[in-house]
Amino acid sequence: MVDALVSHGTGTAEPVAVTAADRAQWRDRLLRAGRDLFAAYGYAHTTVEQLCAEARVPVRAFHQQFPSxxxxxxxxxxxxxxxxxxxxxxxxxxxxxxxxxxxxxxxxxxxxxxxxxxxxxxxxxxxxxxxxxxxxxxxxxxxxxxxxxxxxxxxxxxxxxxxxxxxxxxxxxxxxxxxxxxxxxxxxxxxxxxxxxxxxxxxxxxxxxxxxxxxx
The missing domain is CATH 1.10.357.10 (Tetracycline Repressor, domain 2)
Known part of the structure; x- marks a missing residue:
């Protein structure tokens, strides 16, 4: 398992376990975000940060799923x-x-x-x-x-x-x-x-x- 940090609204972040199902969901969300944003705005004009915002996943999740x-x-x-x-x-x-x-x-x-x-x-x-x-x-x-x-x-x-x-x-x-x-x-x-x-x-x-x- 991979640990991730999540905020509970207290201003601090606590580690939680990330399951294989979580990672699969992140991948699916990123693929969907890439399909939408690359098609709408172009690959050259889409950043990793924009992809993660669209997919609603942390930036580190992107790098866990895709090297680039x-x-x-x-x-x-x-x-x-x-x-x-x-x-x-x-x-x-x-x-x-x-x-x-x-x-x-x-x-x-x-x-x-x-x-x-x-x-x-x-x-x-x-x-x-x-x-x-x-x-x-x-x-x-x-x-x-x-x-x-x-x-x-x-x-x-x-x-x-x-x-x-x-x-x-x-x-x-x-x-x-x-x-x-x-x-x-x-x-x-x-x-x-x-x-x-x-x-x-x-x-x-x-x-x-x-x-x-x-x-x-």
Missing amino acids: REALLIALYDEVATSGLRASEEAMLSEGMEECATEERFRRLFAAYVRGVTADPRAARVAFVEALGVSRAVDDHLAMWRTMWAEFLRCEARRAAERGEVGDGNQRVAVTVMTHSVEELLAHHARRPRQVTPEWLTEELTRLSLTMLGSP
């Missing part, structure tokens, strides 16, 4: 990325996915992914706008996710090529461009969610992917 603001930002990004991953996995296991044509397969995969990552507009803005260009450490973390998604898309491209539904050219280059296109379109959505709807994103990502892979 960057760590909080990465945790928020991971929440969004994981939501997209789980949604895509569920789509892959859905009925009829193994038999459907590549175009429909891509559409269903992108629809699931887009729904997963855009369900919370605040979280989407943090992940696809505020997390960009923050630092080398954050960039490297995002690149790790990008590499994983690129491998997933390469597998899908190989499957489509084997079925004769896309070209058999340099898929690695096409997938790299596709991966960056996904990020750019999601950032566009995060900035203008009313103009760039999830449905439009799904159709655009499907169209771009098929074009880049050389679909007839």
